[in-house]
Amino acid sequence: MHSTRPSSPHLPELDRRGLLGAIIASALCLGVPRRALAAKDIARVDDLIGRMTIEEKAGQMTCLADSFRPFNPPNPSVGIQDEKRLAQEIRKGRVGCLFNGIGVAGARRAQEMAVKESRLGIPLLFAADVVHGLKTIFPVPLGEAAAFDPELAERTARAMAIEATAAGLHLTFAPMADVARDQRWGRVVEGSGEDVTLTGMLVAAKIRGFQGRDLRREDSMLACPKHFAAYGAVAAGLEYGSVDISDESLRETHLPPFEAAFGAGALTTMAAFNEINGVPATADRALLTDILRTEMGFTGFVFSDYTADEELVAHGFAEDDRDAARLAVLAGVDMSMQSGLYIRYLPELVKSGAVPMATVDVAVRRILYVKAAMGLFENPWRSLDEKAEASRIATPAHRALAREAAARSIVLLKNDGVLPLDADKAPKIALIGPFAEDRDNLYGPWAFYGDPGKGVDIAAGIRAALPAENRLAVVRGCNIHDGINGGIASAVKAAKAADVVLLAIGEAQDMSGEAQSRTAIEIPAAQQELANALAATGKPVVVLLRHGRALALHDGVANASAVLATWFLGSEAGHAIADVLFGKVDPSGKLPVSFPWESGQEPFFYDRKSTGRPVLGQGSTEYKARYTTTDNSARYPFGHGLGYTRFVLDRLRLSDTALRWDRSIDVSVRITNEGPRSGSEVVQLYIRDRVASRTRPIRELKRIERVTLDPGASRTLRFTLSRSDLEFVGAGNRRIAEPGLFDLWVGQSSAGGLHAQFTLYAEQAGER
Secondary structure, eight states: OOOSOOOOOOOSSOOHHHHHHHHHHHHHHHTOOGGGGOHHHHHHHHHHHHHOOHHHHHHHTEEEEOOSSSOOOOOOOOSOOOHHHHHHHHHTTOOSEEESOOOHHHHHHHHHIIIIISSSOOOOEEEEOOSSBSSSBOOOHHHHHTTOOHHHHHHHHHHHHHHHHHTTOSEEOOOBOOOOOOTTSGGGGGSOOSOHHHHHHHHHHHHHHHHOSOTTSTTOOEEOOEEETTGGGOGGGOTTOOBOOOHHHIIIIISHHHHHHHHTTOOEEEEOSSEETTEEGGGOHIIIIIIIIIITOOOSEEEOOTTTTTTHHHHTSOSSHHHHHHHHHHHTOOBEESSOHHHHHHHHHHHHTSSOHHHHHHHHHHHHHHHHHTTTTTOTTTTOOHHHHHHSSSOHHHHHHHHHHHHHHOEEEEESSOOSOOGGGOOOEEEESTTSSOOTTSSOSSOTTOOGGGSOOHHHHHHHHSSOGGGEEEEOOBOSSSBOTTHHHHHHHHHHTSSEEEEEEEOOGGGSSTTOOOSOOBOOHHHHHHHHHHHTTOSOEEEEEEOSSOOBOOHHHHTSSEEEEOOOOOTTHHHHHHHHHTTSSOOOOOOSSOEESSGGGOSOOTTOBOOSSOOOTTSOOTTSSSOSSSOSSEEEOTTOOBOSSOEEEEEEEESOSEEOTTOEEEEEEEEEEOSSSOEEEEEEEEEEESSOSSOOBSOEEEEEEEEEEOTTOEEEEEEEEEGGGGOEEOGGGOEEOOOEEEEEEEESSSSOOEEEEEEEOOSSOOOO
């Protein structure tokens, strides 16, 4: 069973002893030895802070783009310094962290300057956006979330950490802990979807994988869950947009995954670009200090996002850059990314009294304690080993894991029996579409360091699976956004000559990710036209969707014989797709996001509220909460996903229909594989609080369990629920549970399932 509300130490006062104790507690939760913050580390940090000038303190609080190494991913070109200028800044002690460069040689040059040529010799921290792979690219996070498997998420994160630390990195700006409920938002692709519980499970797993059991190990990489907070709630899915939500929604939907992250040992986090209720997160002391530290017990340090402190001016919240630096540091932003505001303005702000030196010292102490916990003072050359760089990156084992993860991320949305294909019978296959032989869009966004030439495209994967290459015809048909002269005619000809059509369509990778909000989450018109023409041939069409969000599917796509969500699957995409198409791997993915009927339904998510006028079953829709042009449901709901065998649930049993206040109830259900082959299923448990002092969602996911069974085999699964699983945020922002009746479902998606009820009773009998 999984919990998404791990206990976290609370930090009522941000003094040195309290911070140290909380960091030690967090370190011990990770299994990091107590020596990670031994007395000598504390003494070293005390000594350094006592000797540092305000300029050197501001330097530790500054993170700049890495000019020593060959690659800086695209970002707004703000404040980029050449290597010579950056080297001067490091020698002066005016840089604490470099980001988004990889390679041991360049990192060693920079670290030599910091350790041997600066006055105090404080080592640099090297960071980068390693979101779903360094050289071995795994499925995009949203795709991997479809596996509904924290253990897999931990394994892929561990592989990423092994590669990234071999390339000279200490920290990754991942995982994204934002709950994303509007598929128009481009950064849906970077997270785990629309559900709070699933996101919390996967975020915690990623952090365990990135950081390992000991932060001082060469292959341990600090995780930085982001974006704190509520970035996934930007209005209308518009990138960098505003967020206007209730405290209840903030605390119930958007904060729990961060609680899970900190409970798993994360010692850094990143403030969000967005404002919340009129206050930009980067300047929100109530968010970054009162909630994050005092309430949630976060013990590490906070990054700004890229130039987000400087952007307080454009928000209309700061008068100028100096004021922006003041607001950010007073709010609780410890490290400024790329703007350079802290190094430019903190010395004068402290001298004038606008920022207390004590505030700066707290921020620097947080940063230095984390560096100490990593062992950087004892070994500034950790993760800077040329031998590791030559041996630990893009290994066969990592490629095998990428193939496994990719296959398990695929979701079979629809199948009229055409799949799986029988490779031994060598069907004539027409592979059609702009992504059939495409390698430029295999990886998806946030895979800056991967080599596209080493990715396996769909055609290559299918050829490797077929006994004879002449059974496969490949036709592009159209481009991603526009047609090709004669393209549809060639595609139709190929389809008519084939036994089955594989149609590879969807989004280019630059249509998802940061700054890629879309008003219509649909297949581009040229590809839709191709799909409609192929549907008219009468041949069975299997749609292979490439995408970084849920899509609204129409006509020839929606009505195809089979539809698979294949996301951006990474290095082994082609092999993984072939594994599923030919039945080598039974599809077992489940949707982490709801597929709407129409774009206009967004934001759409399964755990919505009922309203006072819900549409009930097949009843009247007049004067009800609905759209006039579409069904008030999902085409494919959260948790949906088919396989090649048939699982049946029965014998739902509750140990008691009365849940006592400080006790628990057990839920059991039998699952049987009644199909012809082995397969895996994800069994999902949902609840609903029927009557409460705050209206509650129509369903909430509480438990998942993956089970693999041979044909004819059965297994009884058991779940345990307690009062804490029924809590919600009530009056005064308190987490409460209220006595009363609850619905419970155990099923294979968020729709349907076996149903039961139980009642939560208070400690003493009484009225609700």
